[in-house]
Amino acid sequence: MAKVPVQFTLNGSEKAEFIDSGTTLLHALRDKIGDTSPKGGCHQGTCGACSVIIDGELRLSCLTLAETCNGAAISTTSGLSEGGVLHPLQRAFLDTFATQCGFCTPGMIMAAKMLLDHTPNPSRDEVVEALSGNICRCTGYEPIIQAVLTAARSNSQNAA
Amino acid sequence: MELRKSYFADVRKDDLHEIGQPRPRSDSPGHVTGKTAFFADRNFPGTLHLKMVRSPHHHARIRSIDTSEAERHPGVVKVLTAKDVPHNVYTILILIQIGPEDETVLADGKVRWKGEPVVAVLAETERAAQEAAAKVKIDYEVLPAVFDMEEALKPGAPLVNEYHGQNYYLYDSGECRKVRFGDVEAGFASADHVLEQSYQSSPIEHAPTETTGCVVAPEGNDRFTCYTNTQAMFFTLDNASIILQMPGNKLHFVGGTVGGGFGGKVDVIVEPIAILGAKLTGRPVSFIYSREEEMQISSPRAAEKVVIKDGVMKDGRIVARKVTGYTDAGAYSRHSPYGAQKGAGHYPGPYTIPNVWIDTYCVYTNRTPSSAMRGFGVTIGDFALEVQMDKLARLIGMDPLEFRFINAYRDGDMKAHRQPTEGAALIECMQEASRAANWPVAEKFMAMSSYVKGA
Amino acid sequence: MALALQTFATVKDANTALKSQGSRYLGGGTLVVRAANEGDVSVSSLVRSTDPALSSIAVTDGKVRIGASVTMAAIARHPDLSSLARAARAVGGPAVRNMATVGGNLFAPAPYGDFAVALLALDATVSTDDGEAPIETFLTGRDSNRAIVTTVGFVLPPQGDFRFLKVSRVKPKGVSVLSIAAVLELAGDGTVSAARIALGCMADRPTRARAAEKALIGRRLTKDGIAPALAAAGEGTSPITDPIASAWYRAEVLPVHLGRLLLT
Ligand SMILES: Cc1cc2nc3c(=O)[nH]c(=O)nc-3n(C[C@H](O)[C@H](O)[C@H](O)COP(=O)(O)OP(=O)(O)OC[C@H]3O[C@@H](n4cnc5c(N)ncnc54)[C@H](O)[C@@H]3O)c2cc1C
Ligand code: FES
Numbered sequence: 052m053a054k055v056p057v058q059f060t061l062n063g064s065e066k067a068e069f070i071d072s073g074t075t076l077l078h079a080l081r082d083k084i085g086d087t088s089p090k091g092g093c094h095q096g097t098c099g100a101c102s103v104i105i106d107g108e109l110r111l112s113c114l115t116l117a118e119t120c121n122g123a124a125i126s127t128t129s130g131l132s133e134g135g136v137l138h139p140l141q142r143a144f145l146d147t148f149a150t151q152c153g154f155c156t157p158g159m160i161m162a163a164k165m166l167l168d169h170t171p172n173p174s175r176d177e178v179v180e181a182l183s184g185n186i187c188r189c190t191g192y193e194p195i196i197q198a199v200l201t202a203a204r205s206n207s208q209n210a211a
Numbered sequence: 212m213e214l215r216k217s218y219f220a221d222v223r224k225d226d227l228h229e230i231g232q233p234r235p236r237s238d239s240p241g242h243v244t245g246k247t248a249f250f251a252d253r254n255f256p257g258t259l260h261l262k263m264v265r266s267p268h269h270h271a272r273i274r275s276i277d278t279s280e281a282e283r284h285p286g287v288v289k290v291l292t293a294k295d296v297p298h299n300v301y302t303i304l305i306l307i308q309i310g311p312e313d314e315t316v317l318a319d320g321k322v323r324w325k326g327e328p329v330v331a332v333l334a335e336t337e338r339a340a341q342e343a344a345a346k347v348k349i350d351y352e353v354l355p356a357v358f359d360m361e362e363a364l365k366p367g368a369p370l371v372n373e374y375h376g377q378n379y380y381l382y383d384s385g386e387c388r389k390v391r392f393g394d395v396e397a398g399f400a401s402a403d404h405v406l407e408q409s410y411q412s413s414p415i416e417h418a419p420t421e422t423t424g425c426v427v428a429p430e431g432n433d434r435f436t437c438y439t440n441t442q443a444m445f446f447t448l449d450n451a452s453i454i455l456q457m458p459g460n461k462l463h464f465v466g467g468t469v470g471g472g473f474g475g476k477v478d479v480i481v482e483p484i485a486i487l488g489a490k491l492t493g494r495p496v497s498f499i500y501s502r503e504e505e506m507q508i509s510s511p512r513a514a515e516k517v518v519i520k521d522g523v524m525k526d527g528r529i530v531a532r533k534v535t536g537y538t539d540a541g542a543y544s545r546h547s548p549y550g551a552q553k554g555a556g557h558y559p560g561p562y563t564i565p566n567v568w569i570d571t572y573c574v575y576t577n578r579t580p581s582s583a584m585r586g587f588g589v590t591i592g593d594f595a596l597e598v599q600m601d602k603l604a605r606l607i608g609m610d611p612l613e614f615r616f617i618n619a620y621r622d623g624d625m626k627a628h629r630q631p632t633e634g635a636a637l638i639e640c641m642q643e644a645s646r647a648a649n650w651p652v653a654e655k656f657m658a659m660s661s662y663v664k665g666a
Numbered sequence: 667m668a669l670a671l672q673t674f675a676t677v678k679d680a681n682t683a684l685k686s687q688g689s690r691y692l693g694g695g696t697l698v699v700r701a702a703n704e705g706d707v708s709v710s711s712l713v714r715s716t717d718p719a720l721s722s723i724a725v726t727d728g729k730v731r732i733g734a735s736v737t738m739a740a741i742a743r744h745p746d747l748s749s750l751a752r753a754a755r756a757v758g759g760p761a762v763r764n765m766a767t768v769g770g771n772l773f774a775p776a777p778y779g780d781f782a783v784a785l786l787a788l789d790a791t792v793s794t795d796d797g798e799a800p801i802e803t804f805l806t807g808r809d810s811n812r813a814i815v816t817t818v819g820f821v822l823p824p825q826g827d828f829r830f831l832k833v834s835r836v837k838p839k840g841v842s843v844l845s846i847a848a849v850l851e852l853a854g855d856g857t858v859s860a861a862r863i864a865l866g867c868m869a870d871r872p873t874r875a876r877a878a879e880k881a882l883i884g885r886r887l888t889k890d891g892i893a894p895a896l897a898a899a900g901e902g903t904s905p906i907t908d909p910i911a912s913a914w915y916r917a918e919v920l921p922v923h924l925g926r927l928l929l930t
């Protein structure tokens with residue numbers, strides 16, 4: 052089977068691997084590179100658990116071929132906390148009980164981060180829209196929406 | 212959160228320090244950092260991928276299976292059929308003596324539902340397993356199928372499951388679970404009104420965000436570690452031990468982290484065949500349901516039909532209740548005989564009724580086997596009972612909440628299955644609901660108590 | 667055969683590669699990679715072209731050319747295409763929109779293809795290296811199409827003439843029960859002088875509601891004025907049945923939603 056090289060940065064650090072052509076980014080990250088924070092809930096694009104940020108855009112890693120990411124900058128939830136200090140979104144998900152089984156959480160946090168990066172003070176509707184590609188079967192969406200709004204507030208307080 | 216301490220104040224020591232307080236969950240930090248290890252996050256070099264060839268028919272005899280082309284497909288390491296499974300016919304509740312064994316790990320001679328596993332393919336990659344699965348040739352003779360419970364119970368209906376010999380589960384009480392209390396016909400005769408209604412539900416899929424699966428790693432000493440998202444660890448271990456005819460101490464189950472279960476991950480489905488694959492190949496094996504398999508193959512909540520006949524007096528007392536419940540087990544028992552039995556125990560609901568008659572049937576059809584889901588055996592029954600309660604209240608022109616106060620069970624009342632009521636709190640719940648929903652009821656109901664006689 | 671990806675700088679080379687058995691063009695991959703993940707082993711080679719022209723949007727004198735690799739997100743945020751933003755935002759959730767391309771949407775089977783419905787109402791042309799075709803011709807023959815779509819082109823209607831509605835059960839993101847796009851020109855007296863109405867989910871691919879279009883000419887956009895058009899809305903349609911809705915339901919609610927679109 053033809054192996055192809057892929058090279059990109061993952062949460063700021065350089066990664067290079069040989070993978071089978073046609074491998075999805077989700078499999079490359081999880082099985083080759085060892086970042087299991089993106090989850091595979093459907094491999095169809097419907098659940099959002101595999102959401103990652105590629106070059107500043109939210110993408111579904113299950114539908115993205117790893118080879119198409121050469122030279123890209125990829126971020127995942129595992130790279131969010133720095134020096135053991137939780138990102139405001141992670142803190143807020145903890146504090147508002149926005150995670151139950153936790154399977155959807157890394158994808159939710161990526162989608163929420165994408166929103167807050169562009170819209171630091173989102174309305175509730177904007178939060179709902181930003182999370183609309185992510186499914187949670189346990190928590191109920193309300194605590195998750197509240198977590199994102201809480202994180203936005205704590206960001207703006209820190210900035211002030 | 213507010214904890215109302217006025218309820219039951221004189222029968223309870225006021226020493227609750229944790230309840231009513233928000234406490235951080237111990238697993239949340241792992242969840243928000245992506246560090247929580249779900250079963251599929253375990254990664255072993257050389258893992259084989261298992262794909263299942265499934266029946267495209269609801270009911271068919273298998274004339275022949277030809278796996279030769281699949282076995283030759285590049286990347287394929289092993290192809291398993293029924294003859295490879297040491298104890299192929301099993302039933303999960305055998306652990307608590309609820310038999311007979313009625314389900315095949317891999318179909319042997321016959322398939323009884325569309326999606327039933329027939330052949331397991333183990334290959335180096337998922338793709339190779341999928342391609343090889345497409346090359347397995349199975350010759351079927353399609354048989355008539357039955358999908359409706361009442362049709363299945365009629366004489367002459369196609370026999371779904373030969374291990375039962377009839378299309379219902381045979382309890383020690385006969386063709387159904389029975390509760391008999393008082394004289395229900397005399398109750399109907401004395402009632403001001405009699406209302407009979409039937410209620411039906413469809414199968415419901417749990418749709419957990421993480422699909423069912425496991426990863427099995429051989430330890431090199433005849434022991435196998437199975438990383439699984441089962442909701443029933445030891446139950447699964449014991450059943451795997453029976454199916455594989457392998458002592459339990461050879462099996463090491465690691466789990467407890469479940470990406471949503473809701474009852475859908477209590478069947479023993481993926482682990483035994485994955486362990487067998489690991490045993491026969493000496494390689495780690497991963498068997499993870501696709502989203503489509505999760506939705507179509509994993510057991511749903513059973514479809515149910517509930518027929519309720521009530522006799523009610525103008526003053527609001529229910530004097531007789533007759534319930535016939537049907538639980539659609541699909542082709543195999545799994546947890547459904549227990550679900551149907553739970554239904555019998557649960558009717559006639561949280562009400563004190565002097566004359567009760569209950570029959571609950573566990574019925575076999577050629578549908579996807581159903582199993583546990585959040586309050587199975589009870590949830591659909593509660594829907595039916597409470598809709599019936601509203602209809603009865605309307606029939607006699609009474610407020611539906613007051614109607615429930617009149618019939619609510621209270622401590623000391625004898626329940627239909629002859630357990631005296633203890634620790635009831637229905638009255639108090641309804642009082643609180645009346646306040647919270649701003650749905651006032653007469654003062655006398657607000658003065659009632661579940662446990663003070665005469666109040 | 668394992669799945670493999672071939673990348674070419676030019677459309678020409680990619681077109682050549684597409685001639686071999688088992689190959690398929692890769693746009694954003696939201697349908698084609700999904701099918702491979704789900705066990706569709708009929709495709710063994712994915713082909714793509716990184717030609718930058720495929721990713722460009724050009725708007726000159728009201729004429730629009732959109733490259734086939736342009737994503738729904740890029741259309742939704744383009745300042746000159748604000749009237750189409752609603753149709754682009756109708757596709758999937760945020761992550762899907764960052765991947766889903768215009769080219770792929772032209773091939774998406776119902777209940778997908780919401781943006782293609784908009785393009786049909788806009789009377790777009792679809793270009794390949796072999797030439798240009800009206801979108802209707804293209805959609806009819808798309809199953810046998812082997813050539814890479816390079817661009818779609820259309821004339822931007824005056825502000826307010828283009829209307830779009832997607833009906834779904836889950837909000838804000840959900841698969842279509844149906845979608846409707848319309849380009850309506852009004853005469854000075856407020857009567858409809860020209861109408862193009864396109865429907866999604868009312869067949870396996872986007873279709874025109876010709877009878878409804880005809881019934882609108884010379885009528886006002888009032889409850890009574892549009893009544894004949896609503897009565898004719900379902901003519902010639904054969905709605906799909908899927909887990910979202912039955913054909914019967916789609917046919918039943920089409921006039922209701924068309925009415926809402928025309929009266930807003
Ligand atoms: C979760 C989810 C939700 C979705 N919701 C919607 C929705 O609401 N509305 C909707 O319309 N769609 C929806 N889709 C479907 C799909 O995302 C879109 O239709 C999208 O526009 C398809 O484009 P793509 O680039 O991803 O196509 P691809 O998957 O790359 O390709 C699809 C097909 O088109 C062919 N193709 C693609 N580009 C070209 C080209 N330039 N030339 C020739 N052939 C080409 C491919 O060979 C393939 O056969 C959804 C998909 C998912 C996974
Ligand atoms: S795994 Fe990618 S969206 Fe579900």
Ligand code: FES
Pocket residue numbers: 149150151152153154155156186187188189190420470471
């Ligand atoms: S917390 Fe379980 S799916 Fe969201």
